[in-house]
Amino acid sequence: xxxxxxxxxxxxxxxxxxxxxxxxxxxxxxxxxxxxxxxxxxxxxxxxxxxxxxxxxxxxxxxxxxxxxxxxxxxxxxxxxxxxxxxxxxxxxxxxxxxxxxxxxxxxxxxxxxxxxxxxxxxxxxxxxxxxxxxxxxxxxxxxxxxxxxxxxxxxxxxxxxxxxxxxxxxxxxxxxxxxxxxxxxxxxxxxxxxxxxxxxxxxxxxxxxxxxxxxxxxxxxxxxxxxxxxxxxxxxxxxxxxxxxxxxxxxxxxxxxxxxxxxxxxxxxxxxxxxxxxxxxxxxxxxxxxxxxxxxxxxxxxxxxxxxxxxxxxxxxxxxxxxxxxxxxxxxxxxxxxxxxxxxxxxxxxxxxxxxxxxxxxxxxxxxxxxxxxxxxxxxxxxxxxxxxxxxxxxxxxxxxxxxxxxxxxxxxxxxxxxxxxxxxxxxxxxxxxxxxxx
Amino acid sequence: xxxxxxxxxxxxxxxxxxxxxxxxxxxxxxxxxxxxxxxxxxxxxxxxxxxxxxxxxxxxxxxxxxxxxxxxxxxxxxxxxxxxxxxxxxxxxxxxxxxxxxxxxxxxxxxxxxxxxxxxxxxxxxxxxxxxxxxxxxxxxxxxxxx
Numbered sequence: 144x145x146x147x148x149x150x151x152x153x154x155x156x157x158x159x160x161x162x163x164x165x166x167x168x169x170x171x172x173x174x175x176x177x178x179x180x181x182x183x184x185x186x187x188x189x190x191x192x193x194x195x196x197x198x199x200x201x202x203x204x205x206x207x208x209x210x211x212x213x214x215x216x217x218x219x220x221x222x223x224x225x226x227x228x229x230x231x232x233x234x235x236x237x238x239x240x241x242x243x244x245x246x247x248x249x250x251x252x253x254x255x256x257x258x259x260x261x262x263x264x265x266x267x268x269x270x271x272x273x274x275x276x277x278x279x280x281x282x283x284x285x286x287x288x289x290x291x292x293x294x295x296x297x298x299x300x301x302x303x304x305x306x307x308x309x310x311x312x313x314x315x316x317x318x319x320x321x322x323x324x325x326x327x328x329x330x331x332x333x334x335x336x337x338x339x340x341x342x343x344x345x346x347x348x349x350x351x352x353x354x355x356x357x358x359x360x361x362x363x364x365x366x367x368x369x370x371x372x373x374x375x376x377x378x379x380x381x382x383x384x385x386x387x388x389x390x391x392x393x394x395x396x397x398x399x400x401x402x403x404x405x406x407x408x409x410x411x412x413x414x415x416x417x418x419x420x421x422x423x424x425x426x427x428x429x430x431x432x433x434x435x436x437x438x439x440x441x442x443x444x445x446x447x448x449x450x451x452x453x454x455x456x457x458x459x460x461x462x463x464x465x466x467x468x469x470x471x472x473x474x475x476x477x478x479x480x481x482x483x484x485x486x487x488x489x490x491x492x493x494x495x496x497x498x499x500x501x502x503x504x505x506x507x508x509x510x511x512x513x514x515x516x517x518x519x520x521x522x523x524x525x526x527x528x529x530x531x532x533x534x535x536x537x538x539x540x541x542x543x544x545x546x547x548x549x550x551x552x553x554x555x556x557x558x559x560x561x562x563x564x565x566x567x568x569x570x571x572x573x574x575x576x577x578x579x580x581x582x583x
Numbered sequence: 584x585x586x587x588x589x590x591x592x593x594x595x596x597x598x599x600x601x602x603x604x605x606x607x608x609x610x611x612x613x614x615x616x617x618x619x620x621x622x623x624x625x626x627x628x629x630x631x632x633x634x635x636x637x638x639x640x641x642x643x644x645x646x647x648x649x650x651x652x653x654x655x656x657x658x659x660x661x662x663x664x665x666x667x668x669x670x671x672x673x674x675x676x677x678x679x680x681x682x683x684x685x686x687x688x689x690x691x692x693x694x695x696x697x698x699x700x701x702x703x704x705x706x707x708x709x710x711x712x713x714x715x716x717x718x719x720x721x722x723x724x725x726x727x728x729x730x
Contacts, residue, residue: 269595356593361709465680468691
């Protein structure tokens with residue numbers, strides 16, 4: 144998946160800073176996953192050329208030693224040597240039977256003169272047994288289903304549910320959220336299943352479970368089926384058939400249209416924007432049971448938001464996309480990329496103005512949301528004009544807080560509100576509390 | 584992998600292809616189906632390795648050539664006084680990326696088709712093997728229960 148969202152909870156002011164910082168780091172290294180594995184353990188490594196020791200903080204068992212590997216040209220030879228050198232087996236099989244790295248002795252035993260001392264043990268440690276360990280399974284499945292992205296998708300669906308002009312039903316809400324979450328897990332797993340060799344070649348995605356062999360493709364497909372089928376069934380039977388149909392359609396759109404299309408034409412971005420726009424529509428239809436203008440407007444807002452968000456993100460990934468064979472606007476049509484981002488920033492202003500016309504919100508909504516919409520449009524314009532890394536990053540980070548802010552403001556300006564609530568007050572409270580106040 | 588191991592082993596990413604090589608375990612009583620699965624996986628691995636190693640090498644080479652030609656056009660050398668490698672700005676590199684992508688698009692389309700075929704075939708065979716193994720295990724359990 145190329146859409147990486149961040150949605151902060153209403154009220155927690157310090158989170159956006161953390162997320163922004165996270166993204167700052169992530170964009171720099173293009174390895175979001177690695178950052179989230181905080182310091183686990185230190186280990187002592189040995190340089191290839193000299194036997195000096197240095198401690199390195201390890202965040203990922205595979206990625207860090209790889210840097211040293213780049214100096215070693217004899218990987219394949221090492222692999223073959225490992226099989227033939229039997230005395231090493233004893234100590235080595237002990238180590239590799241555990242699924243974690245630990246300190247290696249400075250004097251690594253090796254009988255082979257070809258391999259410099261110490262690198263053999265380091266090499267060996269990087270070979271992992273392809274056996275599924277049950278205690279690792281939750282983590283692996285979380286990464287396979289892109290659980291954080293799924294969480295954000297469910298949040299937008301919840302926003303769609305909350306904006307619907309009907310009395311709030313908790314069970315319906317929970318069923319819709321769960322069903323959407325399961326559908327999203329399924330779609331993300333299938334996406335990763337399809338993209339294994341491409342993910343291995345891109346910095347951002349090379350630590351995914353299927354790439355690392357932590358799970359077999361069969362298991363990934365079974366997991367996807369066991370999430371998707373109950374999820375859609377839950378939506379169809381527990382909520383309403385329309386929501387179920389939308390959910391199934393979205394899974395199809397994401398896995399069978401967007402994923403292959405990414406490597407065929409730049410039209411994938413528009414398809415992907417629709418994929419992102421459907422969850423709030425699902426939330427709305429779950430609440431009301433019908434596809435009205437309000438649902439389409441919410442979908443439209445999310446559709447437009449995708450463009451500044453994704454186009455800005457993809458601006459910094461052009462090398463990886465080019466090498467990986469992904470057809471993205473930022474690579475093939477850079478001018479179009481920036482134009483489209485700007486166009487949709489402006490469209491957000493227009494869509495916000497339409498909201499009161501459709502009786503979804505009061506007229507305070509376009510007024511209050513105008514500053515943030517203008518700001519993102521300004522950044523969109525800067526990106527259009529400057530077309531450099533700093534303006535793209537600014538636009539991307541802005542999109543991360545812009546969407547939650549916009550949805551929150553929209554919710555506070557919802558039509559069923561009897562009196563105007565101060566925006567500042569509500570930001571301090573939680574989302575749930577706000578919803579309770581709204582019960583007619 | 585150690586001699587007593589009964590599972591496949593996956594290694595660090597290959598330097599050229601960025602793909603992780605797998606050493607497949609060959610059980611002594613490997614059925615025909617299991618052998619087909621293993622061979623399919625080996626074939627896919629080899630084909631992927633070939634494609635990406637060649638592709639990435641071509642990318643690196645063409646990138647170097649591009650940088651060299653652009654620097655020469657600007658009248659600069661590859662390395663400046665301090666010995667640091669001169670680099671082009673992201674905007675200048677963008678031309679190269681666009682070019683490279685369009686040149687290789689057809690190659691990618693063909694590879695996509697092959698990869699999807701491999702992937703589906705391997706997963707389907709895995710499913711068959713798993714089913715056979717499950718049935719065998721169930722049959723064995725029933726036999727044990729009867730005894």
